[in-house]
Amino acid sequence: MKIWLMNHYATSMFEDRAGRHYWFAKELIARGYDVTVFCATTFLNNDKEIDTKGKVLTVKRRDGIPFVFVKTVVSVGNGMDRVKNMGMFYWNLFPAAKAYAKKYGKPDIILASSVHPLTMIAGIQIAKKMKIPCICEIRDLWPEGIFSHGRITEKSFLGMALTKGEHWIYKRADALIFTKEGDTDYLKEKRWTLEQGGDIPLSKCYYINNGVDVKAFEERRKKDILNDPDLSEEKFNVTYAGTIRPTNHVGNLLDTAKLILKKTGYEDVQILIFGDGIELPMLKERVERENIWNVRLKGFLERKFIPYILSCSSVNILNYAQDKYNWTRGNSSNKLFEYMASGKPVISTVHMGYSIINRYGCGVELDEDTPEALAEQIMRFHDMDQEQYSQIGMNAKTGAKDFDFVNLTDKLIKVIESVK
Incomplete structure (x- = not known):
C-alpha cells in the first residue's frame, strides 16, 4: 500500500532524523508499506531552504524514506511572508503531487497533517481527484488557537470564515486523527457531531498523541x-x-x-x-x-x-x-x-x-x-x-x-x- 504523508513542516524531520512523520514513515516502511513524505523546501523561522534548482519539487531520501520537498518562499516570523509561505506550499502541492504520481504511481491513501489547514484542504482535493481516501490529522485546533490569542474574534467575518473552512475539512475527511485526547470535545461543543444532529460521525475520529522513539x-x-x-x-x-x-x-x-x-x-x-x-x-x-x-x-x-x-x-x-x-x-x-x-x-x-x-x-x-x-x-x-x-x-x-x-x-x- 502506498501512503503519502503531507506535512508542511516535516522539513526539519528530514534534517533531524526525528519527529512524528519521520517515525511513522520509518515504522510503516518496516512493516511493508510504501511511504513518501511531502513537505516544504523551507524551515520554520529560518532562512535555510532546500534547493529545487528552479523546479516545483525535488526528492531526497533519508534512511530509506523519500521526502518530496515542495517549492515555497522563505519566511521568518508571523508576518505576510509566512502567509505567502503557506499559500505557496498549498498551490505547489498540486503540480508536485501530479509529477510525483506520474513517475512513481499514485498513492492508495493520503494522510494530510496540519498545523495550518491548507495542507489538509490540498490533501482532500488531491485525494478526490485521484479517487482515494484522505485522512486528516489535526495537531492543533485551528483557528481556535488564533481566537485564544485574541488576534481575531470568532464572531468576526474572518473568524466565521475560518471556522466554516475548518468544518468543511472535518466533514470531507474520510477519517480524522486528533493528537489530544479531548479534542473531540471541541466537535461536541460546536454541535457538529452526527449524534447531535450535525454531519461529522464520531466513529471516524481517532486519538493518536505525539510520542517518542x-x-x-x-x-x-x-x-x-x-x-x-x-x-x-x-x-x-x-x-x-x-x-x-x-x-x-x-x-x-x-x-x-x-x-x-x-x-x-x-x-x-x-x-x-x-x-x-x-x-x-x-x-x-x-x-x-x-x-x-x-x-x-x-x-x-x-x-x-x-x-x-x-x-x-x-x-x-x-x-x-x-x-x-x-x-x-x-x-x-x-x-x-x-x-x-x-x-x-x-x-x-x-x-x-x-x-x-x-x-x-x-x-x-x-x-x-x-x-x-x-x-x-x-x-x-x-x-x-x-x-x-x-x-x-x-x-x-x-x-x-x-x-x-x-x-x-x-x-x-x-x-x-x-x-x-
Missing part, C-alpha cells in the same frame, strides 16, 4: 554526549528545553530561581534553559542585571543532544502560561514524551485535562503558574526521599513506552484500515 532516544542518550560542566551530577538540575516565547512563559523560571536563591539549603539547585526564541535576549539581560546566578541560558541546541541533557536532569519542566491556551483537552507536547523517556520527574506549570502526568504518576501539575508554586515543587523534589523520587522516574519511563512510535503506528494502521 524509545529505542532511538536511548541510543542517542548513550552516543550523543554533550560535554557541559553545568550537567554535573553535583547539581540538582531543573531543565527546560523548548522555544522561548510568550506562550511558554519562560520568564517565570527566572522569578522561580530568585525565590530559590533566598532559601537556605538549595544552593545546588540550578535552572538550565535550552532553546531559542524571541524572548531570549530579554531573559539574558535580566539574568545579568538581576544577578540570577542559578540560571543558565544555554541557547540553541542540536536535537541529538536532548536525550543526554534530559537524562542528566533532576527534574524536567513543562513551562506554560495558563491563560495562553485551552489546556482542558489534554497535552500533545513532543517534549512531554521525551521528558518521560528520560526517566526523570516532570513538573507542569499548568493543570491539563486528560492528564498524562497524573495518569502515570510521573510528576506534578500546578494549579497556578506562579513562581511561588513552582519553587515549592522544585524544593519538594529536591528534598524527596530517594525511593519515592526513583519510583516517579520509573513511572515516567514506563509511561513513555505507551507512547513509543511502535505502539502509535499500530494505532495509525487501524485508522488506515478503516478507510481502505
Whole structure:
C-alpha cells in the first residue's frame, strides 16, 4: 500500500532524523508499506531552504524514506511572508503531487497533517481527484488557537470564515486523527457531531498523541554526549528545553530561581534553559542585571543532544502560561514524551485535562503558574526521599513506552484500515 504523508513542516524531520512523520514513515516502511513524505523546501523561522534548482519539487531520501520537498518562499516570523509561505506550499502541492504520481504511481491513501489547514484542504482535493481516501490529522485546533490569542474574534467575518473552512475539512475527511485526547470535545461543543444532529460521525475520529522513539532516544542518550560542566551530577538540575516565547512563559523560571536563591539549603539547585526564541535576549539581560546566578541560558541546541541533557536532569519542566491556551483537552507536547523517556520527574506549570502526568504518576501539575508554586515543587523534589523520587522516574519511563512510535503506528494502521 502506498501512503503519502503531507506535512508542511516535516522539513526539519528530514534534517533531524526525528519527529512524528519521520517515525511513522520509518515504522510503516518496516512493516511493508510504501511511504513518501511531502513537505516544504523551507524551515520554520529560518532562512535555510532546500534547493529545487528552479523546479516545483525535488526528492531526497533519508534512511530509506523519500521526502518530496515542495517549492515555497522563505519566511521568518508571523508576518505576510509566512502567509505567502503557506499559500505557496498549498498551490505547489498540486503540480508536485501530479509529477510525483506520474513517475512513481499514485498513492492508495493520503494522510494530510496540519498545523495550518491548507495542507489538509490540498490533501482532500488531491485525494478526490485521484479517487482515494484522505485522512486528516489535526495537531492543533485551528483557528481556535488564533481566537485564544485574541488576534481575531470568532464572531468576526474572518473568524466565521475560518471556522466554516475548518468544518468543511472535518466533514470531507474520510477519517480524522486528533493528537489530544479531548479534542473531540471541541466537535461536541460546536454541535457538529452526527449524534447531535450535525454531519461529522464520531466513529471516524481517532486519538493518536505525539510520542517518542524509545529505542532511538536511548541510543542517542548513550552516543550523543554533550560535554557541559553545568550537567554535573553535583547539581540538582531543573531543565527546560523548548522555544522561548510568550506562550511558554519562560520568564517565570527566572522569578522561580530568585525565590530559590533566598532559601537556605538549595544552593545546588540550578535552572538550565535550552532553546531559542524571541524572548531570549530579554531573559539574558535580566539574568545579568538581576544577578540570577542559578540560571543558565544555554541557547540553541542540536536535537541529538536532548536525550543526554534530559537524562542528566533532576527534574524536567513543562513551562506554560495558563491563560495562553485551552489546556482542558489534554497535552500533545513532543517534549512531554521525551521528558518521560528520560526517566526523570516532570513538573507542569499548568493543570491539563486528560492528564498524562497524573495518569502515570510521573510528576506534578500546578494549579497556578506562579513562581511561588513552582519553587515549592522544585524544593519538594529536591528534598524527596530517594525511593519515592526513583519510583516517579520509573513511572515516567514506563509511561513513555505507551507512547513509543511502535505502539502509535499500530494505532495509525487501524485508522488506515478503516478507510481502505
